[in-house]
Amino acid sequence: MSNYTVERIKVATPDKVELMPKVFKPNEEIKDNLVVVLVHPYSILGGRQALLKGIASGLAENGHRAVTFDMRGVGESTGRASLTGFAEVKDVIAVCNWVSEHLDSHRILLVGSSAGAPIAGSAVDQIGQVVGYVSLGYPFGMMASILFGRHHKAILQSSKPKLFVMGTRDGFTSVKQLNNKLSSAAGRNEIYLMEGVSHFEMEGPAYDAEMVKLILKFISSL
Numbered sequence: 001m002s003n004y005t006v007e008r009i010k011v012a013t014p015d016k017v018e019l020m021p022k023v024f025k026p027n028e029e030i031k032d033n034l035v036v037v038l039v040h041p042y043s044i045l046g047g048r049q050a051l052l053k054g055i056a057s058g059l060a061e062n063g064h065r066a067v068t069f070d071m072r073g074v075g076e077s078t079g080r081a082s083l084t085g086f087a088e089v090k091d092v093i094a095v096c097n098w099v100s101e102h103l104d105s106h107r108i109l110l111v112g113s114s115a116g117a118p119i120a121g122s123a124v125d126q127i128g129q130v131v132g133y134v135s136l137g138y139p140f141g142m143m144a145s146i147l148f149g150r151h152h153k154a155i156l157q158s159s160k161p162k163l164f165v166m167g168t169r170d171g172f173t174s175v176k177q178l179n180n181k182l183s184s185a186a187g188r189n190e191i192y193l194m195e196g197v198s199h200f201e202m203e204g205p206a207y208d209a210e211m212v213k214l215i216l217k218f219i220s221s222l
Contacts, residue, residue, distance in 0.1 A: 003027045004060035009102075011069070013094040015087075017079035021069035021095055022049065023103070024060035031063035034107040034131070034219060035099050038066060039092055039116035041203060043074045043081035052113060054208030055215070062216055065103060069095050071119075084147055085119040092123040100129045107131045109219060114203060115139060118148040121155030132161045132222045134215055137199050139172040140181050152181065159187035163218045165211070167197030190218070 007023040036059050041047030049068035056066035071088045072079030082088060096108050108129045112120030117135035124133050133155065139148055155162065162185070166178055175193060182189045192214055194202060201207070 002057065002061070004057060009098070011094050011098045013072075013079075013090050015079075015090060017072045017091065018077065019069050019072070019091055019095060020076040021067050021098070022056075024056040024066040024068070026060050026063050026065070029063065030065060032107070033103075033105045034064065034109060034222070035103055035105040036064055036066040036109045036111055036215065036219075037092070037096055037099060037120075038068050039110065039112040039120040040068070040071065040074075041113050042085075042115035043071050043088070044083065045115075047071075047113075047115065048074050051203060054205045055111070055211050058208060058212035059215065062212065064216075064219065065105075067095060067099055085115060085151065086122070088119045089122045089126075092120055093126055096123070096127045096129060105129065107222075109134065109215070109222070111136065111215060113137060114199065115144075115148060118151035118155070121158075122151045124155060124160055125158050130160065132163075132218065133158070134163045134165065134218055136165050136211060137170060137172070137202050138164055138166070138178070139199075140177050141173040144172045156181065156185040161188045161190075161218075161222060163190045163192065163214070165192045165194065165202075165214055167194045167199060167202045169196055170199040170202075172199050
């Protein structure tokens with residue numbers, strides 16, 4: 001039997017999109033008022049909140065509240081997915097505003113997976129309650145930058161603490177490209193490389209437990 005509960009909620013964005021997040025809550029004592037908001041991979045390639053269930057439940061089992069949600073045009077959320085992810089930034093902000101108001105949290109950690117990383121990154125400095133950012137496979141490479149390149153500036157200029165997790169066999173970004181991007185980034189930037197792991201392998205459930213450990217360690221440093 002799991003030692004967390006899941007609550008389904010509804011969140012409306014300023015442009016009248018209705019999102020359907022899930023809140024993962026520990027059954028035991030909540031460690032602090034920090035809430036982790038997770039942003040799923042690219043909607044157009046099948047990204048959805050269910051891909052982040054393993055990480056969210058793992059965080060809840062370790063005493064932290066976590067929130068997943070389907071971005072616009074995914075699952076039961078209304079609206080239409082965008083190619084470049086800029087409309088989805090509004091979704092991230094709306095969910096974080098709901099978390100701050102309804103979960104009484106003044107500390108939010110944003111975690112973005114794959115294309116969810118640039119989308120979350122664009123929201124980081126637009127939300128005062130966000131105290132840190134974790135990227136799981138940020139697509140910094142040349143081809144991915146055609147779609148997401150305009151998101152890079154926001155997260156690289158943010159002074160908030162950042163952790164970038166990537167597999168050394170990531171097909172979208174090389175280790176060299178990651179290091180080059182972060183060489184001039186503001187604030188505290190940490191890199192964790194997963195040896196021999198590809199982009200889509202890292203998104204799979206086999207690595208959920210390791211992602212949870214990395215996120216928990218990063219939380220302890222905030």
